[in-house]
Amino acid sequence: MRLGKITRNTKETQISVSLELDGTGKSDIRTGIGFFDHMLDQLARHGLFDLTIEATGDLHIDAHHTVEDTGLALGQALREALGDKKGIHRYGHAYAPMDETLSRVALDLSNRPYLVWAVPFTVDRLGEQMETELFAEFFHAVAQAGGITLHVTCLHGENNHHKIESVFKAFAKALRMASTIDPRAEGQLPSTKGTL
DSSP states (O other): OOEEEEEESSSOOOOOOOOSSSSOOEEEEEOOOOHHHOOOOOOHHHHHEEEEEEEEOOOTSSSSHHHHHHHHHHHHHHHHHHTTTTTTTOOEEEEEEEETTEEEEEEOOSSSEEEEOOOOOOSEEEETTTTTTTHHHHHHHHHHHHHHHHEEEEEOOOOOHHHHHHHHHHHHHHHHHHBBOOOOOOOOOOOTTSSS
């Protein structure tokens, strides 16, 4: 079982994350931010990850700390679940259409964190508390803590809900591809350097 469990407690947030890579898509997510919960559920469902997230944050200020710290905890749980990374595909990519919108995610579980973010929004928030600028903060945190080179692009779209939902679905599919064990590479580290 490839499982990562992280607890992160600060003066601003208290977060626990459990991520099982070889799951069935079950999720139990409670961050206090309805739209964010909906997106994290998409990640579990379309990546076939079993994901539990319990987050309490200073939402009386805004959603920033809760969203960013959830990303950090999720990235740390991913890193723990991947273990030594032997046998994984390492690279993943996916396109996700959603009505008029098309998004693309490509990633490398390289331990070289980097985010390229090209997702334009035409509104300031989705739902009551989720500012659209926080999505880049979330993916930046996941990439940094998870050691992911991550390229996220919304190729076209009009509806802002569709844009970010297609991004989460593409990320889920790409992460599933990259983290899956390749039976032909059993026990091998996917790097000519001998380390990731």
